[in-house]
Amino acid sequence: MKKVVTIFTVLAMIINITACGPKTEQRFESSFLELFDTVTTIVGYAPDEKTFTDYSQLIYNRLEEYHQLYDIYNDYDGVNNIKTINDNAGIKPVKVNQKIIDLLEFSIQMDQMTNDNVNVAFGAVLSIWHDYRTKGIDDPISAKLPSMNELQGMVKHTDISKVKIDKEASTVYLEDPLMRLDVGAIAKGYATEMTAKYIEEQGFTNGMISVGGNVRTIGTKFDEAGTKPWSVGIQNPDQESAQTTVHILQLEDMSLVTSGVYERYYTVDGKRYHHIIDPETLMPSELFQSVSIVCKDSGMADALSTSIFNMTLEEGKNLIESLEDTEAFWILNDGTYEYSSGFEAYIRK
Secondary structure: OOOOOEEEEEEEOOOOOOOOOOOOOEEEEEEEOOHHHOOEEEEEEEOOHHHHHHHHHHHHHHHHHHHHHHOOOOOEOOEOOHHHHHHOOOOOOEEOOHHHHHHHHHHHHHHHHOOOOOOOOOHHHHHHHHHHHHHHHHOHHHOOOOOHHHHHHHHOOOOHHHEEEEOOOOEEEEOOOOOOOOOOOOHHHHHHHHHHHHHHHOOOOOEEEEEOOEEEEEOOEEEOOEEEOEEEEEEOOOOOOOOOEEEEEEEOOOEEEEEEOOOOEEEEOOEEEEOOEOOOOOOEOOOEEEEEEEEOOHHHHHHHHHHHHOOOHHHHHHHHHOOOOOEEEEEEOOOOEEEOOOHHHHEOO
16 A cells, blocks of 8 residues: 655654563654545654654554545445535435444534534534635635525525434435534544544554644653653644743643634634634624633544533533543633643643
């Protein structure tokens, strides 16, 4: 198979990482651009460049599979994906890969947990915003907002109970012809988590995978002093600030996902409109600049970062405090910070 990843040796050093004997480990980094419309970076340790390249190739291959399966915009030869399901809404069930069924079942659980704040059946509304945002970016002078009539007309077609999953037949059917799935709030984190678990099974025990900022750490990093947690930064939503990160976290076998107003947006009449749409108002949420989630599961972190972005601070804190090994960090519109009870323990001192 042709190699599709580029490997950069960013640090090489001899480290004793086992109690029973020495083992030579070097630190490597790879990156690629093709998947999930973002940059994927892999950092980790291996005895040599070939071993790390092989791990990176396995990660790429697995993420590529998820990318194609969860795509809502493009077709792929021989692949029934989310777009295929959408194209057959109200027409017929679509036989799909088990990885799609697993994602949808996980998404339904997350939607129930968050009181319908991360509904993957919300695509009919999100597609309107996507079209207006794309046109506004391509032609800023003519940029405009969708009408409330348009949005309210399509929100009628977002009932997640009409997503019918037949596990025995491995099919998914959208009963409503105008319903559309959009898994953008969950798919990237879920794919990152599943890929991390897979590569651990292949023997990659110390590394970090970042898919467009959805970060999943595996084990620890090493230096002359021994093992340490991975250092992961939270981006400053103020892009004009010289301070690019607001906190550096120390994470081991944990995930960090941040949702913010700076990610995808367009401007209408001098005001920015980002891509995180409040299911109640049908407009971009204006409660926070960003929300960051730390927990073990990257898919859960992805879902929570979006759903809590659409909740009040009180609602979000109540949810986070009810979840085990899960913490959150909010940057409010005035630039002040709020933390869940255990978040600050992760901040590098």
